[in-house]
Amino acid sequence: MSLQLAEVGLRLGAGDTAVTAIAEVDLAVAPGETVAVVGPSGSGKSSLLAVAGALRRPTSGSVRINGLVTSALSDRALTAVRRDHVGYVFQQANLFAALTVREQLLIPRHVSGRIGAEDRTRADELLAAVGLEHRAGHRPHQLSGGERQRAALARALMARPAVLLVDEPTSALDRAGSVRIAELIAARTRAAGCATLIVTHDHDILGYADRVHELRDGRLT
């Protein structure tokens, strides 16, 4: 399993205002598998993604990312896990306004070393895979919402993450754009062999997941 949560709980806040954001969550996602978690606002979806992606340490239970138990790691090691093993696609694509689509994929590589010919080839292959080869030189403001999300997906896959975490990918998209990104996420997950977890309240895209769980008051069903 590339992603494994065992009896994971997260409490947020302190004292009288402390809230149990998620409780006793057991979830395993295999390589190549897309799992969707659906739940209403406040059910704990963002909290689930935060612990699954090592952005937060769980209050109880254990999270395993590509075999590494996050609670056993130093802050420095956790940062490396996030960088090397986890890809994120956020609700708003979070692209850099000044960079072209192709640069969005390559600049993070530049930060962790030199950009090689292999990186450029991979960036072009990923852009083709998400149908953006003709937009490689465009900047985010020249793209549609769906194109931005597809660029964010390609960027997230650049580092060959073991785990891909996707937060409400369709919130800014129409039905056709939503279906397209959902199809692409599932297809690229199979091709890349990563373990993908999508949180969403969009029931239209659930059919593209291999498995669907419901989150209610922090508990998974």
Ligand SMILES: Nc1ncnc2c1ncn2[C@@H]1O[C@H](COP(=O)(O)OP(=O)(O)OP(=O)(O)O)[C@@H](O)[C@H]1O
């Ligand atoms: N820093 C915090 N301190 C205390 N409670 C918090 C904090 N952050 C979130 N919560 C609470 O934890 C619960 C889960 O929040 P979370 O953001 O994970 O839900 P969500 O399903 O992602 O919601 P949405 O779909 O509206 O983004 C909610 O009841 C929320 O009010």
